[in-house]
Amino acid sequence: MTETHPHTMTAAVFEGAGGPDVVRSVRRPVPVPGPGEVLVRVAAAGLNRADVQQRKGVYPPPAGASDIPGLEVSGTIAARGERVESAAGEYDDGAPVCALLAGGGYAEYVAVPAGQVVPLPSGVDPVDAAGLPEVAATVWSNLVLEAGVRPGEWVLIHGGSGGIGAAGIQIMKAYGAHVAVTGSTREKLDYAAGLGADVLIDYRTEDFAERMRAATGGHGADVILDVVGAKYLGANVSALATGGRLVVIGLAGGVRGELDLAALMGRRGRIIATTLRARPAAEKAAIMGEVRRHVWPMVSAGRLRPTTDRVFALADAAAAHAYFDSGEHRGKILLRP
Numbered sequence: 091m092t093e094t095h096p097h098t099m100t101a102a103v104f105e106g107a108g109g110p111d112v113v114r115s116v117r118r119p120v121p122v123p124g125p126g127e128v129l130v131r132v133a134a135a136g137l138n139r140a141d142v143q144q145r146k147g148v149y150p151p152p153a154g155a156s157d158i159p160g161l162e163v164s165g166t167i168a169a170r171g172e173r174v175e176s177a178a179g180e181y182d183d184g185a186p187v188c189a190l191l192a193g194g195g196y197a198e199y200v201a202v203p204a205g206q207v208v209p210l211p212s213g214v215d216p217v218d219a220a221g222l223p224e225v226a227a228t229v230w231s232n233l234v235l236e237a238g239v240r241p242g243e244w245v246l247i248h249g250g251s252g253g254i255g256a257a258g259i260q261i262m263k264a265y266g267a268h269v270a271v272t273g274s275t276r277e278k279l280d281y282a283a284g285l286g287a288d289v290l291i292d293y294r295t296e297d298f299a300e301r302m303r304a305a306t307g308g309h310g311a312d313v314i315l316d317v318v319g320a321k322y323l324g325a326n327v328s329a330l331a332t333g334g335r336l337v338v339i340g341l342a343g344g345v346r347g348e349l350d351l352a353a354l355m356g357r358r359g360r361i362i363a364t365t366l367r368a369r370p371a372a373e374k375a376a377i378m379g380e381v382r383r384h385v386w387p388m389v390s391a392g393r394l395r396p397t398t399d400r401v402f403a404l405a406d407a408a409a410a411h412a413y414f415d416s417g418e419h420r421g422k423i424l425l426r427p
């Protein structure tokens with residue numbers, strides 16, 4: 091391992107649980123990459139809803155993960171640990187990369203299993219790229235690998251203007267699916283339309299299951315990507331097409347719902363629920379391999395554009411969290427060391 095970097099770094103952590111006021115700037119040792127890991131010098135880190143839940147104390151980091159939050163970064167390789175080959179130069183010092191993390195992104199440096207680190211896709215800004223790994227991995231793993239979306243199918247994405255939604259629309263359109271989205275304001279729905287969404291549903295004023303059926307000539311949604319959970323369980327099942335798949339990845343509307351099994355059976359439907367963060371490193375590496383093969387070409391072709399809303403300095407991570415909490419953001423919020 092080369093030693094061209096400093097021994098201490100600036101990071102942001104949560105001291106206790108609560109609002110943005112628990113976010114603190116601290117000095118920490120620069121992590122040492124273990125066997126199979128590389129050290130990434132962070133260009134920028136993406137904020138995710140999971141960080142906010144961790145800040146509130148309701149989503150602790152998985153065992154062994156850093157207490158420093160941050161699930162994704164862009165940057166350059168600063169060092170590599172034992173047993174990391176750099177056959178094609180992808181892990182050479184200075185190589186531009188993106189990484190999916192179990193934590194540790196709100197910092198100047200982060201150590202991460204090499205399999206979760208992929209080269210920067212061509213044609214993308216190195217800072218904007220920080221907002222890609224988590225959304226690309228979540229969308230691809232859930233919609234394509236878990237739910238098996240096929241080109242030509244109808245996909246309903248709840249929250250089309252959020253980080254996940256904005257990437258989901260673009261990836262699914264590039265993949266050849268039809269996309270319907272829900273959202274809370276005209277402005278957010280217009281934003282989703284600008285990204286390619288075919289059907290826009292205001293969840294505050296409209297019955298989304300009814301709209302989904304009407305918009306598809308009675309067919310319904312072949313696949314639903316849901317971030318609401320319990321509150322939408324019944325309506326989601328009734329929005330499904332025959333053979334439809336509901337993928338639950340968020341629980342903004344509660345954890346316990348009532349499931350009408352007859353309605354699900356009648357549709358020969360399936361319900362899937364997953365989290366990305368808790369998966370073992372080998373599974374994350376496999377997903378990032380898929381992202382590199384299938385999603386990065388969409389980025390290089392301009393079909394998936396990073397959706398950076400605002401970039402804050404790492405020292406202003408509390409302000410970035412306050413902005414995330416406001417719910418005004420569209421797409422991704424980034425931190426820059």
Ligand SMILES: NC(=O)c1ccc[n+]([C@@H]2O[C@H](COP(=O)([O-])OP(=O)(O)OC[C@H]3O[C@@H](n4cnc5c(N)ncnc54)[C@H](OP(=O)(O)O)[C@@H]3O)[C@@H](O)[C@H]2O)c1
Nearest residue numbers: 138139228248249252253254273274317339340364365366
């Ligand atoms: N399981 C996993 O592996 C995994 C991985 C990544 C993310 N997630 C989850 O995915 C969700 C989105 O994450 P993010 O980082 O993209 O957060 P985000 O940018 O804050 O987006 C949240 C989205 O949820 C939408 N939403 C909230 N309440 C809704 C409702 N009742 N009906 C429809 N949409 C609603 C919001 O739409 P409006 O702003 O229009 O209200 C917004 O678009 C979070 O719940 C996160 O925990 C899960």
